[in-house]
Amino acid sequence: MSTEKNKIKALFDAKKREGKSGEFTYKTVADKMNEQFKQAGVKESISEQQLKYIVNGQTDLGVAKGLALATVLGCSFVDFLPDEIKELASFETELIFDSPEDANDYFLEHEKTGRVMIYSHFPSYIYLDPLENFQQCNAGEKANHKQRIKQLKSTSTFTTEYYEIQVILNFIFSPFYSTIDKQGKLLIINNYLKMFSVKSRKNQLYFFSSNMQYRRFSSYHLNHIKHTITMTTPLGNDCFLQIKNKNFFDKISHFIELSKDINLLKPEESVLLLQRIKQLLISHEKLDCQAIIDFYEASDEKLQSMIYGNVKHLLEK
Known part of the structure; x- marks a missing residue:
């Protein structure tokens, strides 16, 4: 708990x-x-x-x-609120209570020039469209979602996203992690590939493995122009924490580059990982233990070293 x-x-x-x-x-x-x-x-x-x-x-x-x-x-x-949020009170901190539509408006404004996201879950909800479960959202949420996607795909902006490699493996292989079926997972992977595999865009995707406990929140949204960090709080998706503090911003935004405890896949390696996962979803009828073993054996040495512990854990479930 x-x-x-x-x-x-x-x-x-x-x-x-x-x-x-x-x-x-x-x-x-x-x-x-x-x-x-x-x-x-x-x-x-x-x-x-x-x-x-x-x-x-x-x-x-x-x-x-x-x-x-x-x-x-x-x-x-x-x-x-947890103590780690209260510890941030010395910074310029603001709790934001928003409906999904208002939250989208907030992020639309903050993402005009680009964004950096550090996630502890996969996928980001913006890649769920066109899944059936997302279509149950109201008209306002759908419109804002489409506008946000359009803005992120624009050549005038950029998105840089970091994911711990464990969360995508859990999403693909663990039956307890996601209720999305194999076809739905394939749609999501394709949405990521559309966003990050086009070399003419400035978008960058990173997967990393780490022994450090870097996350206090479910995700970090970084605005480099305003030196603002927005985090979802553990109280629910309608409660955000916004922090304006350059020193704290720099510490969070450089945690991957500065940490010696992190193994990082470069953008081209991360896209290759998605392509391998896509091929696995197409070629395997079931995402069972054999699929996990096949995925591991087809991976290069660097990826194998990053996912060995995760694969072992998945096979033991």
Whole structure:
């Protein structure tokens, strides 16, 4: 269980101990939260079971539920944030609560001249289109998504993206990591190849392996013009943290180049990796242990050294 979700449980349990018997149960707190939603005119609700999942760290809190829960527990929404976020308070820090449409508008503005992304997950959601599950989004989200893709594909901008190699291997081979089927995975890989395999573009893709614990957040969005870092927080996809501090920006943006603990695939090697994965998806009916072994044996020595531990782990599952 992650730190911030431990905090939610700790606050909930502390309030439960302080209150009268039966005053702070999952049911009574959920009822009070629903009353908060009703009073605020918010189209939101929570069940006893949903609250239990949140308190025990099995699902994200989210902003609306977080604000209601904080009110019921008599604390601040900020109290749910992990210590590593609070440590950044000495910088120019701002919490941004956005709907998916507003978040897209925010990133459209920040990506006008280009972007650098450091991900701890694969794929980025912008490569999900045209998957069926993305088509369930509302019209506003679709329009903003298409506009953002168009901007990133423009020759006047650039995108540089870093992914830990473990996450793409999990995405392709682990049945527990993704519900996307083989055809869907192939569509996503093709979308990446369209973005990064055209040499005339300034886009660069990197995969790396590392023993260092570099990530505190699910992703880092870097704006080199404004020296701004935007991070998704562990509380949900509608809560972002924006930091404006050049020293901190430089530290994050150069963590790969400066670290001796990182093995890095160059852009051309990263594209080659995607092409190998594409061929594997086409040639193998099942993404089973044999597919993993075939992928490993077809890899060059450098890639084998980077993925050996990940492959071993996948085969043991």
